[in-house]
Amino acid sequence: xxxxxxxxxxxxxxxxxxxxxxxxxxxxxxxxxxxxxxxxxxxxxxxxxxxxxxxxxxxxxxxxxxxxxxxxxxxxxxxxxxxxxxxxxxxxxxxxxxxxxxxxxxxxxxxxxxxxxxxxxxxxxxxxxxxxxxxxxxxxxxxxxxxxxxxxxxxxxxxxxxxxxxxxxxxxxxxxxxxxxxxxxxxxxxxxxxxxxxxxxxxxxxxxxxxxxxxxxxxxxxxxxxxxxxxxxxxxxxxxxxxxxxxxxxxxxxxxxxxxxxxxxxxxxxxxxxxxxxxxxxxxxxxxxxxxxxxxxxxxxxxxxxxxxxxxxxxxxxxxxxxxxxxxxxxxxxxxxxxxxxxxxxxxxxxxxxxxxxxxxxxxxxxxxxxxxxxxx
Amino acid sequence: xxxxxxxxxxxxxxxxxxxxxxxxxxxxxxxxxxxxxxxxxxxxxxxxxxxxxxxxxxxxxxxxxxxxxxxxxxxxxxxxxxxxxxxxxxxxxxxxxxxxxxxxxxxxxxxxxxxxxxxxxxxxxxxxxxxxxxxxxxxxxxxxxxxxxxxxxxxxxxxxxxxxxxxxxxxxxxxxxxxxxxxxxxxxxxxxxxxxxxxxxxxxxxxxxxxxxxxxxxxxxxxxxxxxxxxxxxxxxxxxxxxxxxxxxxxxxxxxxxxxxxxxxxxxxxxxxxxxxxxxxxxxxxxxxxxxxxxxxxxxxxxxxxxxxxxxxxxxxxxxxxxxxxxxxxxxxxxxxxxxxxxxxxxxxxxxxxxxxxxxxxxxxxxxxxxxxxxxx
Numbered sequence: 205x206x207x208x209x210x211x212x213x214x215x216x217x218x219x220x221x222x223x224x225x226x227x228x229x230x231x232x233x234x235x236x237x238x239x240x241x242x243x244x245x246x247x248x249x250x251x252x253x254x255x256x257x258x259x260x261x262x263x264x265x266x267x268x269x270x271x272x273x274x275x276x277x278x279x280x281x282x283x284x285x286x287x288x289x290x291x292x293x294x295x296x297x298x299x300x301x302x303x304x305x306x307x308x309x310x311x312x313x314x315x316x317x318x319x320x321x322x323x324x325x326x327x328x329x330x331x332x333x334x335x336x337x338x339x340x341x342x343x344x345x346x347x348x349x350x351x352x353x354x355x356x357x358x359x360x361x362x363x364x365x366x367x368x369x370x371x372x373x374x375x376x377x378x379x380x381x382x383x384x385x386x387x388x389x390x391x392x393x394x395x396x397x398x399x400x401x402x403x404x405x406x407x408x409x410x411x412x413x414x415x416x417x418x419x420x421x422x423x424x425x426x427x428x429x430x431x432x433x434x435x436x437x438x439x440x441x442x443x444x445x446x447x448x449x450x451x452x453x454x455x456x457x458x459x460x461x462x463x464x465x466x467x468x469x470x471x472x473x474x475x476x477x478x479x480x481x482x483x484x485x486x487x488x489x490x491x492x493x494x495x496x497x498x499x500x501x502x503x504x505x506x507x508x509x510x511x512x513x514x515x516x517x518x519x520x521x522x523x524x525x526x527x528x529x530x531x532x533x534x535x536x537x538x539x540x541x542x543x544x545x546x547x548x549x550x551x552x553x554x555x556x557x558x559x560x561x562x563x564x565x566x567x568x569x570x571x572x573x574x575x576x577x578x579x580x581x
Numbered sequence: 582x583x584x585x586x587x588x589x590x591x592x593x594x595x596x597x598x599x600x601x602x603x604x605x606x607x608x609x610x611x612x613x614x615x616x617x618x619x620x621x622x623x624x625x626x627x628x629x630x631x632x633x634x635x636x637x638x639x640x641x642x643x644x645x646x647x648x649x650x651x652x653x654x655x656x657x658x659x660x661x662x663x664x665x666x667x668x669x670x671x672x673x674x675x676x677x678x679x680x681x682x683x684x685x686x687x688x689x690x691x692x693x694x695x696x697x698x699x700x701x702x703x704x705x706x707x708x709x710x711x712x713x714x715x716x717x718x719x720x721x722x723x724x725x726x727x728x729x730x731x732x733x734x735x736x737x738x739x740x741x742x743x744x745x746x747x748x749x750x751x752x753x754x755x756x757x758x759x760x761x762x763x764x765x766x767x768x769x770x771x772x773x774x775x776x777x778x779x780x781x782x783x784x785x786x787x788x789x790x791x792x793x794x795x796x797x798x799x800x801x802x803x804x805x806x807x808x809x810x811x812x813x814x815x816x817x818x819x820x821x822x823x824x825x826x827x828x829x830x831x832x833x834x835x836x837x838x839x840x841x842x843x844x845x846x847x848x849x850x851x852x853x854x855x856x857x858x859x860x861x862x863x864x865x866x867x868x869x870x871x872x873x874x875x876x877x878x879x880x881x882x883x884x885x886x887x888x889x890x891x892x893x894x895x896x897x898x899x900x901x902x903x904x905x906x907x908x909x910x911x912x913x914x915x916x917x918x919x920x921x922x923x924x925x926x927x928x929x930x931x932x933x934x935x936x937x938x939x940x941x942x943x944x945x946x947x948x949x950x951x952x953x954x955x956x957x958x
Binding site: 247294316317322341347352370376377382386411414493495498510 | 698
C-alpha cells in the first residue's frame, strides 16, 4: 500500500515540476497577484478632484470651503463662477465632487434657518461616491457644530465654561490607522490559495482522463483510495507551500501585522485546503476535458470569492443571498485569516469557523471520493 | 487565405464546441450568474451594523442617546454588556462591529454643564465599514449634543438659534447610488475576458497537448485560417453573451442605458478581438492547458477585474499602477461601458477610450497572426 502510494506521489511530483511553465505558474502568478491586488484593492479615498462654486461670498461660506481645502480626502482644484461649469467638468470626468453654496447661506445660518450646502457627486463609481459623501457629511456637520459653539461663545462669553457637551471618542481597534491594505492582504492569501488549489486539483485528474493515461493507471494494481491520495497529497502540500509563500510576501511587503498564533492559522489553512481539494476532486469527477474543468471551476470560484466577504461586507447583501455565503469555505477561512493577522485571537474565538470548515471539508471530500469510485468503475 | 479551408476549420471548432453541451450551457448562462452575483453581492452601502452598548450610567439621559442610535438605519443595538471584557469579546468574535461605552458620570457631568466623552470602540479590520460607522456615530452624537446645549441655554433663560447645515446631495448619472448600476456594465468586460481568454487559450493548447496540432499543420490549412477558424465560434459566443448581459442589466437591474447601442456593439467587438488575440497568444506560449489557464487568469481576467476601474477606482491607485492601467485594454473598455450606460456621452467624449481600444485591437490581432506563423514553420 505504502509502496504504491509512494510511486504515485513520485509520478505526480515529477509531472508537476517537470514543466518549467507549470513550475513558474505555482510561484510567479501568486506573488504578482498578491502585489497587484495589494496595491489596487483599496476603498480609501484621497485627493478626490473637487470644484467649488461659492455664490454667497461670506465669511461662513469661505470657512466651510477651507475645511474642504485642508482635508486630505478632497483636492479643491478650482473655484468656479458659473453653475454651468459644474456640469461640464463633471461630464468630462475632471471633477468628481462639486460643492455649491447659494446666496443667503450665511444669512440663513445667522437666523438659525436651514442653510443648504449643495453637493453634486459623479456616481459612475458608486463606491467612491458613497465614501466621499460620507466625508462631506462629516465635514459639514463638524462645521455646523463649531459654528454653534462659536456663536454661544460670542453671545454668552460667561457660559462657555459651563455648558454641557457630548463628544465621540472613536477608537478603531485592530487597525488603528484604518488602512485598506490591512483588510485586503489577509483576504488575498485566502482567495489566491482557493483559485490555485481548486484548478490544480481539477486539472490534474482530468488531464489523465483527457490524454487517456487514466486507463493505464487503472490497469495497474493501484487501488482507488491510493490513487486519490496520490493525486491530492501533492496539491495539499503545494497549497500549503503557496499559503506560506503568499502570506509571507504579503506580510513583509505590505507590513501587515501578524498578531495571532501561527499554528492557529496553519490549522485553519489545513482545513481550508481539505475543502478546496474536495471541490477540485468533485469538479474533476464531472469533467471529461480540461476546458470543462476550467469552466466548471470558474463557476465555483467566482461565487465562492464574492460570497466570502473578501471585498464587500456580507451584511450589505440581500438577506436571501446571505444564506448562500455559509456555503463558501472561504468565508470561514477569511475570519480565521483576519482573526489571526489583525485581531490576534485564538481557537477559543475561531473554533466555530474551524468546525464549519471541517464539516464542509469532510462532506465535500466524502462526496468526491464516492463519486470518484463510481467514475472509475 | 481560402474561404473553404477557413470554413472547414471553423466548422470543426463549432462541432467541438456544440458537442460539449455542458460547457456550452455554462458559457451561455455564465453572464446571468455573474451579473446577478455582482449586481446583488457587491455593495458598500452599509446598513444595520450590529453594535454593543456598555451603559455605565444607566440614566434617562444615556437612554436618550442610545435611542438615537437605535433610531438610525445604520445601527442595530445587538447586545448590552456590563463590563469591558464582554465588550472586547464581542468585537473579537465579530458579533459587534462597534462598542459604545457611556461613562458612569455621563448624566452627572451634563447636569453640571461639563463636557463628556462617549467612547466608540470600532472593529477596524474592515477599514471602510469602520469609517462609515465612525461617521454616522459622530453625526448621532453631535445631534444629541446640540440638542442638550440648546436645552441648557433655554433653562438659563437664553434663547439661541440652532445652526443647521443641510447637505443636499445629488448623485449624477446614478441617481439612487445603486451599486448595481455602476458594477453591472463592468461585468461585460469580465465575462468577455473569461470567454475570450480562457476558452481560446485552452482550445488551442488542447490541440498541442493531444498532439492533434501536428495533424492540423500537416494539412494545407494556413496559420491565418487556423487562427480565424478557431476564434470565430468564440467570437460569436462572446457577442451573444454581451447582448445577454446588456439585457439583464437593462431589464432586471434597470441600469440606465443612455448611449447608443451601436457604440456598445462596436466597442464590445473590438474588446472581444483583443481578448481573443491574447488568448491565442497565450496558447502559443503555454502549450499546456493548466499553464495556459493560469496565464490567461493573470493577463486577462485579473486586469479586467482589478485594474480596469470595474470595482476599484483607478484614480485612487498608486501612480505606478495607474501607468500600468494605461496599457491595459480592459481599462478603456470599462471606461467606455460606463459612459455608454450611465452618461450617454456622445461619440466625441468617447474617443479617449475608443482610439486606444482600436489601436490595441489592430496591434494584438496582427501580433497574434505573426506569432503563430513563426511557431509553425
